[in-house]
Amino acid sequence: MQLNPWALTGIVLVGMVTFYLGHRSSRFASSTHDFLVARRTVRSRRNAAAISGEYLSAASFLGVAGIVLKEGADALWFPIGFTAGYLALMLFVAAPLRRSGAYTLPDFLEARLGSMALRRFSTAFVVFIGILYMVPQLQGAGLGLTTILGTPAWVGAVVVTVVVTINVIAGGMRAITVVQAFQYWLKLFAIAAPTFVLCVVFIGGGGGPTAGSLGTPAPPVFPEETTVDVQTPVTLEVAVPTVLYADGVVDGVRSDGVVFWSPEVRPEVGEGTELRFPAGSPVPVVTGAVTDNATWLLPASDDITDLLSTYSLMFATFLGTMGLPHVLVRFYTNPDGKAARRTTVHVLLLLGLFYLFPALLGALSRLYVPQLLVTGQTDAAVLMLPSAVLGGVGGQILGAVTAAGAFAAFLSTASGLLVSVAGVLSTDVLPGRVRDFRLAAVLVAMAPLGIALALRQDDLSLSVGMTFALAASTFSPMLLLGIWWRKLTWTGAMAGMVVGGTLVLGALAINIISGYTGDWAPWFTVQPALFTVPAAFVATMVVSKATARRVPDDLNAVMLRLHAPDPLGFMRDRAVARFGQAEEKVRPGRGGRHRK
Structure with a gap:
């Protein structure tokens, strides 16, 4: 593969700017308060850009x-x-x-329900979801550098892990907020500008x-004679009889001629x-992709499984967002509830703008890079x-522009995930000091790197969709x-977390085994949320009804704090010392003032 010097330059620049901003x-990060929630002074628009930056992951870009x-x-x-x-x-x-004044998701659950056992249990799920979501980011980084620069797949995963870990251990949430806000605008430009240019070229003939x-x-x-190198084993489908030349193993038999x-x-x-295909082939x-354009242009067929799979995807994505720890931790950085809601409105606008462009690029890819349908590496489109x-x-x-945007996507999402999971580990497993946060960040970074290098790469959106299903079900x-x-x-x-989490993890295990043994698993192991989310809700409500005497004594005070308007002054931030020892007290005046 020929090296693209422009792409290499773009990736290096993104890495350098990311490191510099971090x-x-x-x-300005000197305490646990800074590392976990950036001293709760992040303004709404910057926080919205940072949320969008970390949310637009490899699956999005x-x-x-x-x-x-x-x-x-x-799709x-x-x-x-x-x-x-x-x-x-x-x-x-x-x-x-x-x-609620919480610092982490387990901290919120303890504040609401008063149970340390639940807090510890939820910590395990936060860690697992964070690691599961980080794996496709690292796999995407490997795919990106392999496609653009021709490097081995492990190089991209290692580079992203190193850059992200250095930024996170240096300043935690305070360091990555500016980085992620910058990376959103970089990603928007990196996908919008090429889309405009390519559409103009296409329309102009x-x-x-x-x-x-x-x-x-x-x-x-x-459109012309095309040679496709199959790097990983694939099972293919053809819509019409096809004649081609194959040099390699086909159906378990060595082939070196026309098939x-x-x-x-x-x-x-x-x-x-x-595989070598004549022009016009x-x-x-x-397997699993759409073979003809007529079906490709239409929504789900009349098959009931297609309809149920779509509903299951909607359950996972609509409800899974609110269960992602790296998304929720961002709202703890706002100064009050009104700012948190305003931040979310801005996020909706920023995400809606971004997602206009990948769909157009996907349609153009079917015209210009159809060979990716043969190898299955469609994420490289x-x-x-x-x-x-x-x-x-x-x-x-x-x-080079798209490569820089993709690299920014890997960095920003991995940064948010690492901060959220390291924050939970440092406050719930370790004493909660700044050095404990840094140690947790290093330990957490190693786990998804090992998994990403060990497992084969699937479609990024599908693997991330499983993470959404787990978050939605827990x-x-x-x-x-x-x-x-x-x-x-x-x-x-x-009980709800056990039921929902067990069902999703069971589906994930079956799906992984199926992928290595002939793809025999049914559709609901790929999109299980349609069944797992209702099961989790039912289990939670039934067991809560059966244990009504365990409703917390301070329920009224907690509910008032959650729902009373901000100007009434009922909101109280939970102290850092509640779940760990800060290395130094928060210094007034260094956090800056919140602006809209």
Whole structure:
């Protein structure tokens, strides 16, 4: 693969600016208060940009376009769900959560239900969700550097881990807030500018050869003779009979010549196989992708499983957002509940603007880089599209812009996840000092790195969707019922988390085993939220009813604090010393003043 010097320059610049902003901001971080919640002085607009920066992960920057390329209209539910989750967060959670005065999600649950056992149990889920969500960020970094620079997959994962860990241990939340706000605007530019340019080129009839019109019912075709190198084993489907040349292993047999594939057979192509397609050949797709354009353009078919899978995805994304620890911890940095709600409104605007562009890039990818449907590496579409459309220096420069944006996506989301999980570990497992936070950050960073290097890469949006399902099935019931239902007890909350978490983790285990043994698992192991979320709510409410005498004694005072308007003055921030020893007291006057 030819090295793109522009892309290398863009990635290095993003890394340098990220490190510089983090180092500069970390000079003002001196206490646990700074490291956990940036002294609760982050203004609404900056906090909204920071939230958007960490929320727009590899699944958003790369995965949405890749899954649109692969699945078509059905994939649009991903950006819709990712954005709509903040509407539910704004309406039901944001302001009461900030008024609770908590520092972490387990801290909120203890403040509401008065149980240390529940706090410890929820800590385990926070850690697991954070690590599970960080894995696709590191895998995406490996994919990005492999696609652009030709480096081994482990290089990108290691680079992101090192940069993020250095920033986090230097200044925690205070350091990464400015970094993430900057990275949102960088990502918006990095995806919007290439989209505008590529759309202008496409509408003007320029650019490289295309795979046919998306309006035709036939499958896409290779516009010229195309060679595809299969790096990981895949099982393919073809819509029409296809003749090609194969050099490698096909269906377990060594092949070095012409092969014929029919729609009735799903050929299995081994690792390292080279496939050469004549010009005009229909494009095979990996199992699960849409083979023809007519189906690609339409929403879910009449099959009931497609409809249920869509509803399950909606459950996961709509409710999962409010259960993601790295999202919730951001609202603790606002000065009051009103600012938290205002922040969420701004986030909705910023996310809605961003998600306009990946869908367009996904559609263009089906025209210009159809070979990704053969290898299954559809998450690389955003990175490969500029060179496929323009070629030459112009394509390399646009590719460098998208590469810089993708690298920013890996860094910003990984930073937020690392801060949220390290904060929970340092306050619930360790004594809670600044050095404990730094130790926790290093330990947490190592776990997802090892997993990312050990597991094979799946579609980024799908793997992140499983994380959303876990968050929706564990913390979403706790937050909604804890804020709005007076009869919730800590035993009911724990029962709901056990039921919802066990079901999702069981589905995840089955799905992983299935992926290595022939993809035999049913659809609900990929999208389990339709069943796991209601089960968690029912378990929580039934057990709470059965243990009604365990309702906290201070219920009235806590509910008043959660729902009373801010000017009444009932909000009280929980002291750092409540769950750990700060290395020094907060110094008045250094935190700055909150502005809208």
